[in-house]
Amino acid sequence: MARNKEAVVLVIDVGPSMHSVLPEVEKVCSLLIQKKLIFSRYDEVGFVLFGTSDTKNELTEEVGGYEHVTVLRNIKVVDEDLVDALQNLPRGSVPGDFLDAIIVGMDMLIKKFGQTNKGKKRLCLITNAATPIKDPFEGTKEDQVNTIATQMTAQGMKMDCVIVRMKQDWETNRRVMEENDFLMSVFLNKSSSKVVYVESPTSLLGALRTRNISPVTIYRGDFDISTQLKIKVWVYKKTSEEKFPTLKKYSDKAPPTDKFATHEIKVDYEYKSIEDPNKVVPPEERIKGFRYGPQVVPISPAELEAVKFKPEKSVKLLGFTDASNIMRHYYLKDVNIFIAEPGNKKAILALSALARAMKDMNKVAIVRCVWRQGQGNVVVGVLTPNVSDNDNTPDSFYFNNLPFAEDVREFQFPSFSNLPSSMQPNEKQQDAADKLVQMLDLAPPGKQEVLPPDFTPNPVLERYYRYLDLKSKHPDAAVPPLDETLQKITEPDVELLSRNKSILEEFRRSFELKDNPKLKKSTRRIMKERPSGSDEEREEFDKDAHAKAIDSIEYSSKTNVEKIGDVNPVKDFEEMMSRRDDPKWINKAIRDMKNRIFDLVENSCEGDTFPKALQCLVALRKGCILEQEPKQFNDFLCHLCKFCQEKDLRSFCEYLTSHEITLITKTEAPDSGIPEHESRSFMVKPELDSQNVKSEAKAENDIMSIYLGGK
Amino acid sequence: MELDPDEVFRDDEDDPESEFFKERDASKELLVYLVDASPKMFSTTCHTDDEMNATHFQVAINSIAQSLRTQIINRSYDEVSICFFDTREKKNLQDLSGVYVFNVPEREDLDRPTARLIKEFDRIEERFDKEIGSKYGIVPGSRENSLYNALWVAQALLRKGSAKTADKRILLLTNEDDPFGNLKGVIKVDMMRTTLQRAKDAQDLGIAIELLPLSRPDDEFNVSLFYADLLGLEGDDLAQFKAMVGERFEDLKDQLRKRMYKKRRVRRLRFVIFNGLSIELNTYALIRPTNPGTITWLESTTNLPLKTERSFICADTAAIIQEPPKRFQSYKNETVMFSVDELSEVKRVSTGHLRLLGFKPLSCLKDYHNLKPATFVFPSDEEVIGSTCLFVALHRSMLRLKRFAVAFYGNSSHPQLVALVAQDEIMTPSGQVEPPGMHLIYLPYSDDIRHVEELHTDPNSVPHATDDQIKKASTLVRRIDLKDFSVCQFANPALQRHYAVLQALALDEDEMPEIKDETLPDEEGMARPGIVKAMEEFKLSAYGENYEEDDQKVDGKAEPSRKRKANAMKEYANYDWSDLADNGKLKDLTVVELKYYLAAHNVPVAGKKEALISRILTHMGK
Secondary structure, three states: OOOOOOEEEEEEEOOHHHHHHHHHHHHHHHHHHHHHHHHOOOOEEEEEEEOOOOOEOHHHHHOOOOOOEEEEEEEEEOOHHHHHHHHOOOOOOOOOOHHHHHHHHHHHHHHHHOOOOOOOEEEEEEEOOOOOOOOOOOOOHHHHHHHHHHHHHHOOEEEEEEEEOOHHHHHHHHHHHHHHHHHHHHHHHHOOEEEEEEOOHHHHHHHOOOOOOOOOOOEEEEEEOOOOOEEEEEEEEOEOOOOOOOOEEOOOOOOOOOOOOOOOEEEEEEEEEOOOOOOEOOHHHEEEEEEEOOEEEEEOHHHHHHHOOOOOOEEEEEEEEEHHHOOHHHOOOOOEEEEEOOOOHHHHHHHHHHHHHHHHHOEEEEEEEEOOOOOOOOEEEEEEEEOOOOOOOOOEEEEEEOOOHHHEOOOOOOOHHHOOHHHOOOHHHHHHHHHHHHHOEOOOOOOOOOOOHHHOOOHHHHHHHHHHHHHHHOOOOOOOOOOHHHHHHHOOOHHHHHHOHHHHHHHHHHOOOEEOOOOOHHHOOOOOOOOOOOHHHHHHHHHHHHHHHHHHHHHHHHOOOOOOOOOOHHHHHHHHHOOOOOOHHHHHHHHHHHHHHHHHHHOOOOOOOHHHHHHHHHHHHHHHHHOOOHHHHHHHHHHHHHHHHHOOOHHHHHHHHHOOOOOOOOOOOOOOOOOHHHOOHHHHOOOOHHHHHHHHHHHOOOHHHHHHHHO | OEOOHHHHOOOOOOOHHHHHHOOOOOOEEEEEEEEEOOHHHHHOEEOOOOOOOEEHHHHHHHHHHHHHHHHHHHOOOOEEEEEEEOEOOOEOOOOOOOEEEEOOOOOOOOEOOOHHHHHHHHOHHHHHHHHOOEOOOOOOOOOOOHHHHHHHHHHHHOOOOOOOOEEEEEEEEEOOOOOOOOOOHHHHHHHHHHHHHHHHHHHHOOEEEEEEEOOEOOEOOOHHHOHHHHHOOOHHHHHHHHHHHHOOOOOHHHHHHHHHOOOOEEEEEEEEEEOOEEEEEEEEOOEOOOOOOOEEEEEOOOOOEEEEEEEEEEOOOOOEEOOOOEEEEEEOOEEEEEEHHHHHHHHOOOOOOEEEEEEEEHHHOOOOOOOOOOEEEEEOOOOEEOHHHHHHHHHHHHHHHOEEEEEEEOOOOOOEEEEEEEEOOEEEOOEEEEOOEEEEEEOOOHHHEOOHHHHOOOOOOOOOOOHHHHHHHHHHHHHOEOOOOOOOOOOOHHHHHHHHHHHHHHOOOOOOOOOOOOOOOOHHHHOOHHHHHHHHHHHHHHHOOOHHHHHHOOOOOHHHHHHHHHHHHHHHOOOOHHHHHHOOOHHHOOHHHHHHHHHHOOOOOOOOHHHHHHHHHHHHOO
C-alpha cells in the first residue's frame, strides 16, 4: 500500500446560490478524482453534499438534525464511477449549512479511521458561505466552531476550504458573509485548515490542490551562519513543474485475443563500432568521452572519480546584501524553501529573527549549498525572507539559484536614449502607454488579483485530463476546443478590454506600425507563422496586411529605394534604375526585379499574378534596353521560360506570347546577338541555357565571344 | 551519436526543457580576428584592472584569449582564425606581406578552437617578437598596403562554408584611426579607394566587418577619418557608433571582451498588445546554466566514438517495431490511446505568439514565482516598423508605474503564463551592466506550487522572534554585508575543474590543475572581532545561554526516540555482543537485533545489514 495514502471527504455546497459555479466545481472535483485514479490508486474518497432537498446521513438517523445534508458516497477507495458522479452533481434547492456538513464529514472520517491515519485525513469544503449557519443549542456560534476545530486537531484532520465569492454575492448578504468569514478564520487559527477565497471561475479551478504530492526534504541539517552558529533547517521544493504526463508508446503487435498484453514498448540502445557496424560493443568496452573543442577526451570512471569536484554536504552563509543587488531575472530555476527544523523552538526563533531583520532592512542572504553528499557541484543562491502573518506558520526563506559567471552572456544592447528620434515615443505616445499600463489592470485595488499564479490552473493539463476522460468513453472523440473558463488564461479578458475601449483606441491611434517594405517576402517569417488558422484571425490578418500595404506605398515614396518591394515593383524598379549615386543600383535593380518576377510567377494561383509579372517584365525589358544590358534580359527570359516549362507553368509562356513579349533584338540594342526574326526563339527552344547559346551561336558566330566573356 | 545516459531514459518526444536550454543556432559562426600588430599597438598603454599599464596589443590578445576559452566551452562548433597585420614576417596562403595567420598543428587556419591553440596563444606574447615581429605596413614610398592584404587574407579564409548556414565576421582590432595618414596625394587616395573596395567586396559576399577600436582617454579614435567608410556607417548608425567609442571605459579589456560577443537571437516573436496591434520582439538567452557538455561514448580500445542505435521492442511479442504512431495512458483499467497529432492539439491552447493580458504591480510577482531562467526581449523594427517606439513607451510606463505585464506565451510545446518585467539600463564606468529591455519570467501554475509552509503549521501557534532578537539579527546582518556583490561574480568551481582537467588530458599533461573554489565563505573575514561579537550576541538572544545542549534537543521528537532507546537498552543486555562478534555470529542476528547494539551506543542505525555489522565491529574496535 502506498505510504502516502490519504482519505478525503469532499463537502460540496449545492444550494441555489451555488448553481452558477457548479460546472466549475464539477470540473475541479472530477479532476481531483481523475488524478487520484492515475497517480494514487489507493486513496480513499467520501462525498457529502449540502443544500440538497433530501437528507441522508448517519448522524440524522442517530441523533436527529443535520437536515439537507446528503452523503452521496461513503469513504472508500477511488473508482471510476466517482468521476461520472461528480460530473453530474444534483442541484440543491435549500440554502445549506456548512457547519452541519463539516460535522457529517468529520463523523464519517472518525467512524472509518478513529484515531489512526493522523495527518492523512482531509476535508475539502467548497461553498460560498453566503447563508447563515443555524444557532447552536447552547453557547455562541463561535464556541461551536471552536469545539469543532479543537476536535479536528485532536483527530489529526486537515481542512481545505474554498470559498467562492463572485462580486454580486457581496451586495446581498454582506452581514451573513462577514459572520461566516469570521467563523472561517476561527478554523484557520484553531486547526490545520486552509481557507482560500476565489472571485472567478478560473481561480476556482486552481484553488483546490488536485494532486497530492507529499513534500520531501532535499536537505536536513545545519545552516552555517558561521563556524560557531548553526541553525537547523529543512529544505523543501517550493515550486516544481507538474509535467505533462509521459505517455507510453503503444504496440499493436500483441494478438487481439491476448487479454494480458501490456502493449508496451521497450526501447533498447545498442552501441556499435564505427569501423565495424555489425559489432555491438559491450558496456565494459565503452568509455565516456567529453568534448573539448573538436576533440573528445576519454575519461575512465576511475579517473573521473579521482579528479571530480567533491564538495562536502553543507549550507553556508556567504553574507548579506541589498535586495536591489539581486535582480529578479537572475533567478535561475525552480524555488526551494528553508524552514527551521520543526519542533526546534530555538531554531524557529533564530530563523524568524533573521527573516524579520532582513525584511526590515530590505536585505537578502547569499548562501552556498551542497544538498547531498556526493553531489558534484555547488549551488549559490539567494535567500529572501518569507515572513508569515499568522501565528500558526513559522517564518521561512525562499531560496533561488543564482547564475555563475559562466552562465551569463553579456550582450550589449543600444541604450533607448541613444535611439534615433523616430524610435523614441513622443509625449502623446508616452501618455497613451501610461494609460494603457494603468488601466489594463489585473490587480485592481479592493478586488482580488486576476490570474494569480497560486490559483491559476495549467490549461494544458486541465484539457488533457478532460480529453482523457472523454476518450475513455468515446475512443474516437476529437480534441474539444478550450473551454471558456480556461480561455481566460490564454486570452485577454473581453470585459476588461471593452471597459477600456477608448484607451485602447487612443493607444492604437498613437502608434503607427507598418511592415518593413525593404524586406523580401520570403524572409518574412512572423506574419506567415500562424499556427492556429482560425478564420476570424485570418480575416484580421488580411485587414492588417491590407492596411500595411497602403502604408508601405507611402513609405517607399519617401525614401531612396533600395529594394524592390512586392507592392509596387515597377515603380521601385524604375526609381532604382534612375539612381545615379552608384552604378551598383542598376545591377541590383535588375537582379531584384528578376527575383520579383520569379516570385510572382511561382506564387501564382491560376494565373492571378501574371498581369503583374508581365508589367514587371515589360519594365525590365525597357530598363535593359535603356541601360544597354540586352543579355541580362534575354538570358533571363529564356531561363524563365525554361523554368515555367519545368514547373508546369506553361500557361505563363503562352500568356507572354499572347502579349508579344520578345527577346531584345540587335536593332534595339547593338550588344544583343538576337536578330529580328529570332526574337521569339525563347518560345520555340525553351530547353537549356546552353542549348540556347548554341542555337544563337549557329545563327551568328561572333556572339559566342560575348557570352563566354560574360560568364 | 551523442547520448547522455541520463537523457536516454527520459521521454524523447516532449521534453520542452531540452529545447528551451538549447539555443537555437542553426548557423555557426566563422570569425577572423584581425589584430593590428603595428608598433603603435605596442607603444600605447592603457590602464586595466589587473596590470596597471598594459599595451593595447596586450589588451587585444588577452581579450581574444579569454573569448577563446569561453568559446570552447559554450560554442565549440564555431570556427575561428587569428590573423595579425602590420607584421615583419608573413604567413598566409596568398603570400601577402605584412600579414601573419597564427595557427597550431593539426588545425586548419580557420577551424574550431583546440586546447593547443588556446595554450599556445596564451604564450604568444613571449614568442611574438621572435617569430612574427611588428612593423608598419603602410609607409610612404611603398605601394604595400597591409590593411588591404589583411582584408584579403581574412576574406579568403572566410571563403569556407556557405553564407546561408554560417555567420561570417571579421573583427578588426586596432588603435590607428587613420591608417593612411602618413601618405599623400594620389597614392593615398588610390590606396584608400582600393582598401574600401576590398572591404565592400567582402561585405557583398555576406561577411560582416566589425571594428573594435582601442583608444586612449586623451586621444579619441576618430571613426570619421577612414573607418566609417570602411564599415559603411551613415547617419544614425555612425552617431551611435561614435557615442559608443567616445565613452570612456575604465576597463578596456572587459569592454572589448563584451563587444566580441555576437548577440544571438533565440527567436523572433510577435507580441500581441490587443487585437490587430502587434509588435515584433527578439528574444535572447542572457542567462542559461552552462553544463559540462554531453557525453560521447567511445570504444575503450580505440577511443573512437560509438554509434548509438535505438530500437523499439514490443514488450509482449519481442518483435522489433518502427517508431509507433500511438501513445497510451492506462486509465480506468483501460488503455486510452492518443495519436501524436491529438496530443499536440491538446497542447495548442493559443496561437504561437505572446499575448498581453494586462498589468500588475511589481509586488504581485513573488519570489517563488519562478521555474526556469528568464528570457530577455528586445524590440526590433526589422519586420514591423514602429515596434521599437511602442516598446520603449511601454517600457518607460512600466518602470515609472512599477508594474509588470502578464502575458500568455503560446509556444507549441510549452504554453505558459509569463511576466514581462521592465529593466532599465544600468551603466557603470566599465560599461553596460544591465541592458534596457524586458525580462520574460516564466510563471508557475497552481499545479506547480507546493504549500510546504502548511506542513509546518501548528495550531498551538509557533514562536516568532521578539523585537530584541530582531534587533540583534539586524546588527549581524549589517556586519556581514557584501557591499559590491554582483550576481555572477563566482566562477562555477565544478565546471572550472571539469574543463581544466579536460584541457590537461587533451594536452597530455601529467599534472592536474588546482582550481580555487571561490564560493567558500570568507572564514577570515567572519573571524573579525566585530562580526564575532555580533554573532555571539545574536546567538545568546535567540538560543539563550546553553546553545550547545539545546541544539540537540527537539521537542516532540525527543519523546519517542527516548522510549525506543530505553527499549534498546533493555534488549541490548540480552546478548553477549563480544562473543557474537568474535565467532562471526553477528550475521545470524536480525537487523532489528543489530540495531539494539547501535542504539544503545548512540551509533547511527541506518544502512544495510553489512554496514550495520561493520559499524558494530568498528565500534567494538575489532
